[in-house]
Ligand SMILES: Nc1ncnc2c1ncn2[C@@H]1O[C@H](COP(=O)(O)OP(=O)(O)O)[C@@H](O)[C@H]1O
């Protein structure tokens with residue numbers, strides 16, 4: 001792997017992420033930290049499956065021009081992926097930045113909604129839409145990262161769950177930002193208005209933005225009902 005590390009960006013329970021250069025280009029290397037990585041039943045390991053699925057899905061969607069990192073090298077045996085380094089900082093930091101105007105914050109939320117919708121239009125659910133997995137650049141455009149729990153999907157339910165996760169996080173962690181979820185959903189809805197009807201893909205047709213938003217309401221009332 002021709003990756004030249006320079007600094008560690010992140011150390012979590014399951015992954016370690018280094019910033020550096022790959023063929024002279026800004027890159028990150030994500031390394032799965034799992035003591036049992038080299039178990040003989042490698043393919044059965046959850047971490048292995050996640051890394052494989054992350055690489056597969058990112059490769060599948062990158063060609064569609066989505067704001068996601070390009071995959072440059074995959075070494076499954078050692079649990080390492082080298083990918084394009086995305087500029088920007090996590091949405092969570094943007095939402096906490098007191099120096100930003102409400103208009104700037106809204107732009108980040110609106111563009112996040114649009115990026116999630118572009119993903120959904122390709123029949124892919126993210127599966128882990130936390131404000132740490134969305135990177136916001138200087139122009140407040142939103143890129144998506146961390147696809148270990150993503151899946152190809154056609155049923156409306158999992159799309160609705162993606163939105164519900166955002167809904168919960170924005171409500172619980174950022175209650176001070178007025179209408180945060182509505183601004184996000186505006187971006188989600190308007191992406192369909194801009195891009196036109198969802199296209200028929202090889203496995204079927206992903207649900208339209210308005211169907212997914214309707215499902216979000218159903219999920220919300222189910223959650224309220226069951227506590
Ligand atoms: N392609 C990337 N470009 C820039 N930063 C990244 C990239 N991938 C990961 N990171 C940084 O590393 C952190 C952890 O990576 P992530 O893929 O979310 O791992 P985990 O599955 O452990 O959450 C991210 O929150 C982000 O700050």
Ligand SMILES: [Mg+2]
Nearest residue numbers: 132133145146
């Ligand atoms: Mg993450």
